[in-house]
Amino acid sequence: MEVPNYGTVVVCPYNNAHQILAERLQKHLVKCRRQYPNAKITACPFNNAHHIPEQELKLHTKTCPDRGQMESFKYAIATTTAPQPQAAQDDDENWDDMDAPAYNPAKYCANNLIIRKATHKTAAEKRQFYEDERVRHEMLKKGNA
Incomplete structure (x- = not known):
């Protein structure tokens, strides 16, 4: 949610009363996890900033927006080595042994x-x-x- 003159605000998954700036969410999640040790909330395998209730984890892993980044590494296209360049000219030329005066x-x-x-x-x-x-x-x- 965008708040004027404040920035993007996100609701904490541990306590809905907590509204945090998106930039500070990581730090807040660490503190809230300590305050709520019995909460049945797990971190997303694709993005550690996504804390989801355990019942919704399977659905979230299928629809997570960060899944594409991980999938691109998992199914990476094999890189091929470039062919060695062929020298088009003779490399026997030596400019140090010129007959012309300096x-x-x-x-x-x-x-x-x-x-x-x-x-x-x-x-x-x-x-x-x-x-x-x-x-x-x-x-x-x-x-x-």
Whole structure:
């Protein structure tokens, strides 16, 4: 039963006067079971939160909503192993033994229109560096045109 501003409320199977939040039912059932040791109530084999009178247990086990979860484990479909994948390409290739030279960033920057920055240099060294860069860029632009 849904109570506004409170949540879902469930009636205790041991005492109908007890109305408990559904989230706290497990804890309450443990306490009530101690208070009513002579009650002929048993727990459902599919869900321990279902406490049912012993006379209704057979009917409940046939209609329990949690039975499907247990049945899916009981009658599980056998899993088959996946076939081993076949290698479509040759694995003899080794990229470490290439004939091509390694990438040299300094050589690339010197031969392309890359703007470089002078760092860790004095003011005079920076002036000279930027002048050399200007000349280098002009020569590269003439070579590309």
